[in-house]
Amino acid sequence: MAGPGATASAPERQLPRLMRASFRFLPVAIFLLIWEAIVDLGLVDRSFLPSFGDTMAALWTMARDGEIAFNLWVSIYRSIGGLAIGSILGVAVGLMMATSRRAEEFFGPLVATTYSLPKASLVPLFILWFGIGDVTDMLTVVLACLLPVVVSTYHGVKAVPPVIVWSARAMGTPRWKILWRVLLPASLHPILIGVRIALGFCFVLTISAEMIAAKSGIGKLIFFYGESGAYAYMFGGLAAVVVVAYAADRALLAAMHHLLRWDDSIHAAAADG
Amino acid sequence: MSRICIEHLDKRYRSRTGDVPALLDINLDIGDGEFVSVIGPSGCGKSTLLYVLGGFIAADGGTMRIDGKPITGPGVDRGIVFQEYALFPWLTVEKNIQYGLEMVGLGRRERDAIARKLIRTVNLEGFEHRFPRELSGGMKQRVAIARTLAYDPKILLLDEPFGALDSQTRETMQDELRRLWLAQRKTVLLVTHDVDEAVYLSERVIVMSSRPGRIVEEFKIAVDRSGGREATVLSEEFMRLRNAVWLCVRRQVSAAAH
Amino acid sequence: MRPPPMDSAAAMAKRSGAALWAALRFCFPLLLVLLAWETASRLGLARPLFLPPVTEVARQFGTLLVSGDIVGPLVLSLYRAFAGLALAVVIGMAAGLVMARSKWTHWALDPLVSIGFPTPKIAFLPIFILWFGIDSLSKILLVAFTCVLPMVVATYHGALGVSRTVIWSAEAMGTSENKMLYRIILPACLPYVFSGIRVTTPVALITAFTAEMIAGGGGVGSALMFAQRFFQTPTVFVYILVMLVTGFAFDRLMLRLRDWLIPWQDEAERH
Numbered sequence: 001m002a003g004p005g006a007t008a009s010a011p012e013r014q015l016p017r018l019m020r021a022s023f024r025f026l027p028v029a030i031f032l033l034i035w036e037a038i039v040d041l042g043l044v045d046r047s048f049l050p051s052f053g054d055t056m057a058a059l060w061t062m063a064r065d066g067e068i069a070f071n072l073w074v075s076i077y078r079s080i081g082g083l084a085i086g087s088i089l090g091v092a093v094g095l096m097m098a099t100s101r102r103a104e105e106f107f108g109p110l111v112a113t114t115y116s117l118p119k120a121s122l123v124p125l126f127i128l129w130f131g132i133g134d135v136t137d138m139l140t141v142v143l144a145c146l147l148p149v150v151v152s153t154y155h156g157v158k159a160v161p162p163v164i165v166w167s168a169r170a171m172g173t174p175r176w177k178i179l180w181r182v183l184l185p186a187s188l189h190p191i192l193i194g195v196r197i198a199l200g201f202c203f204v205l206t207i208s209a210e211m212i213a214a215k216s217g218i219g220k221l222i223f224f225y226g227e228s229g230a231y232a233y234m235f236g237g238l239a240a241v242v243v244v245a246y247a248a249d250r251a252l253l254a255a256m257h258h259l260l261r262w263d264d265s266i267h268a269a270a271a272d273g
Numbered sequence: 274m275s276r277i278c279i280e281h282l283d284k285r286y287r288s289r290t291g292d293v294p295a296l297l298d299i300n301l302d303i304g305d306g307e308f309v310s311v312i313g314p315s316g317c318g319k320s321t322l323l324y325v326l327g328g329f330i331a332a333d334g335g336t337m338r339i340d341g342k343p344i345t346g347p348g349v350d351r352g353i354v355f356q357e358y359a360l361f362p363w364l365t366v367e368k369n370i371q372y373g374l375e376m377v378g379l380g381r382r383e384r385d386a387i388a389r390k391l392i393r394t395v396n397l398e399g400f401e402h403r404f405p406r407e408l409s410g411g412m413k414q415r416v417a418i419a420r421t422l423a424y425d426p427k428i429l430l431l432d433e434p435f436g437a438l439d440s441q442t443r444e445t446m447q448d449e450l451r452r453l454w455l456a457q458r459k460t461v462l463l464v465t466h467d468v469d470e471a472v473y474l475s476e477r478v479i480v481m482s483s484r485p486g487r488i489v490e491e492f493k494i495a496v497d498r499s500g501g502r503e504a505t506v507l508s509e510e511f512m513r514l515r516n517a518v519w520l521c522v523r524r525q526v527s528a529a530a531h
Numbered sequence: 532m533r534p535p536p537m538d539s540a541a542a543m544a545k546r547s548g549a550a551l552w553a554a555l556r557f558c559f560p561l562l563l564v565l566l567a568w569e570t571a572s573r574l575g576l577a578r579p580l581f582l583p584p585v586t587e588v589a590r591q592f593g594t595l596l597v598s599g600d601i602v603g604p605l606v607l608s609l610y611r612a613f614a615g616l617a618l619a620v621v622i623g624m625a626a627g628l629v630m631a632r633s634k635w636t637h638w639a640l641d642p643l644v645s646i647g648f649p650t651p652k653i654a655f656l657p658i659f660i661l662w663f664g665i666d667s668l669s670k671i672l673l674v675a676f677t678c679v680l681p682m683v684v685a686t687y688h689g690a691l692g693v694s695r696t697v698i699w700s701a702e703a704m705g706t707s708e709n710k711m712l713y714r715i716i717l718p719a720c721l722p723y724v725f726s727g728i729r730v731t732t733p734v735a736l737i738t739a740f741t742a743e744m745i746a747g748g749g750g751v752g753s754a755l756m757f758a759q760r761f762f763q764t765p766t767v768f769v770y771i772l773v774m775l776v777t778g779f780a781f782d783r784l785m786l787r788l789r790d791w792l793i794p795w796q797d798e799a800e801r802h
Contacts, residue, residue, distance in 0.1 A: 024638075024641070024642060025642050026642075027638065027639045027640070027641075027642050027643065028642045028643065028646065030639075031643065048661065048662060105556060105559075105560070106560045107560070108557075108560075109557045109558065109559070109560050109561055110560050110561065110564070112779075113561065113775065113779055114775070115778075115779075115782075116733055116736075116775060116777075116778025116779040116781070116782050117771070117774060117775040117778060118736065118737040118740045118741060118774055118778065120737070120740065120741045120744060121740060121744070121752075121755060121770070121771045121774045121775075122771065123744070124744070124755055124756055124758075124759035124767055125759070125767055125768070125771065127759060128580070128581060128759060128762070128764060128767065129581055161357070161359070162329075163355045163357055163359035164359050164361065166324075166327070166329045166347065166353070166355070166359070167353065167355065167359040167361075167420075168361075168372075169328075169329070169346070169347035170327060170328075170329075170347045170348070170349070170351065170352065170353045170421075171349060171352075171372055171373035171376050171420075171421075171424065172348070172349040172373065172376035172377055172424070173376050182361070185361070185363040186361070186362070186363070188363065199649070200648075200649055200651075203649075203650075203651040204651040204652075204653055206651075207651045207653055207654045208651075208653050208741045208744075208745070211653070211656065211745045212741075212744050212745055212756070218654075219654065222654055222657055223657055223745070225657075226657030226658070226660070226661060227657075231661065234657055234658070235658075237654075238654055238655065238658070241650065241651065241654045242646065242650045245649040245650045245651060246645075246646050246649050246650065248649070249648075249649035261404070262362050262363045262364075262404040262405070262406060263362065263363075263406070264362070264406045267406075
């Protein structure tokens, strides 16, 4: 049983935490050093592997020109926008499937079959329909994010203990309110786990769609520099992607821990990185 | 008035191999303000009876009426407390207790006032803003009871509410329940497997057979409880009734074994 | 275990009838969608360039099948996906096992795993093409790169999950570290490994298809892009459906395989 919050003074607890975090990520620093070393020492041809330094220099140039900011922004709004739309739709469909026999029988087979379809395969089709641009990319992302959220919402809602719903009904909750006031909060943890999976997908699909055909975006940037041989810039774009993807995942995790602070299992799963 | 009339109640569970009867021809009359316990061997359907009365599952035969009106579904006239507490884990203690009040349409200030009073009644002051996961079993059960009492239902349905508690906490909670009932005189139907609890708290004890559940015997409990728990429990009258009920339940258990 | 009692013919017929009925109910929404598609197309609600009728797609499927334009590319894509997956499984299992046993290895690799996990690995495709060309090697390695992390994590958790009393017993009986790894820990974490493979197989397929779509070099993905560039919409649909059916088939196959290989796994542990 959790007691009241920690009473140790803040600075005392900060220092060890910073040290622990640095120690944890020390291998990354070592990795970067080794990377820099093998290129500088000539063990690997610079034209095949730009050094960490080269990459950072290129990244800095792109940042100064606004090139990185612009393309990152485009990719981010396509991916996060698609994630948001896909998640909302996914929760709605999952809720429907979990509460209505008919919805389950209708959507169930559709979900099961399209789950295995690589959504990137729809990009050429969408290009035929909508041309190259935001609609194609975002639609692909929406479809990719939809299914994991549908499935996790469905299972989450089905797992809500009946006595919780019964209590709410005994206290006068009308049927339509049960969805919003009871089922959704009670299944929030599984739903957010599905959203986290969808978060991974949304970046993969945005970048895939941009590499297949796009006028802008970080995927296109990486591909373009790859084609034109400016490998330091290609690596620079890649570094930006790694940072953004990691930061987004951490942000979602932090949001989950806050939104689910009432949930027993999130505290047990706190070790899950 | 909150008289419960149950006539020829049947409930069956459907399975692939056929129907399994859970309740058979239950006839029960509970008067306004009466405290009645239902007791019986495990699986005898006593919880099922409560769920049907609460309107959560439908009966297959017979009638159930509250004040002459048939039961069609869950409602704010029948408050229920489950063995698993069924608190809303995403709401604080205070918000849990206020939930029913919100559903019946009370304003913010009224809800706060009633909740505060109830929190004091069940001795949970200081825990208003805690989440259920931070509470012990006994505390959770008190929140569950407070939550149900908040919107003042005429009838209380209690499904083994103290089953998961240790015996000291259980005795404290039983006394609290009796105190509340004496003050408010709601109609109470308590399902329990604890013979002592049933005899200590109720005016009538109904014994059910094992599956399919039938009512086999009714005991009228006329015990002088004015001397407090110790005097009551150690009195001859209490022990006699308690043993009679216990024996009756034992017979149902061994009847099932053969 | 005693074999189940012999069923009467009537009972068996009833069960297979029920199974058939269940299959029909499953297909019903799909057939509904196909019907809506065909109607919309035929009625001219959508231009044939955008939405060719289902029957047209089906006919094109037949044509392509006969001309070898389906089986050839599909085999190539599958080869790339599963070669990459196999590589990922081997490397992932090795890394996961060592990470579970050696605190230093865990320290060294864990941040790379944490940072690598949320990254869209497809973004590394241009690097792989630069280093390994546009043929199968780059795609196999990209698939391996994408699939290795889930395998590491699955193996790591499986190995950690071995109860320490089991390990202590083995240690007490004089098991060397090497033997410990492959006689005790490896078999114990197989269910987790298999679960990881089951989850990662679609990833392998998707990565292979996507890499082909972006970089060409044969396979179903390239064929799809080729058809799109020449506005051959029925062919586009054919290849999309090929990818869909392939993914679905392997998912079902994995489920069957799991039931056959690891029948002892607790029902509660299954997803």
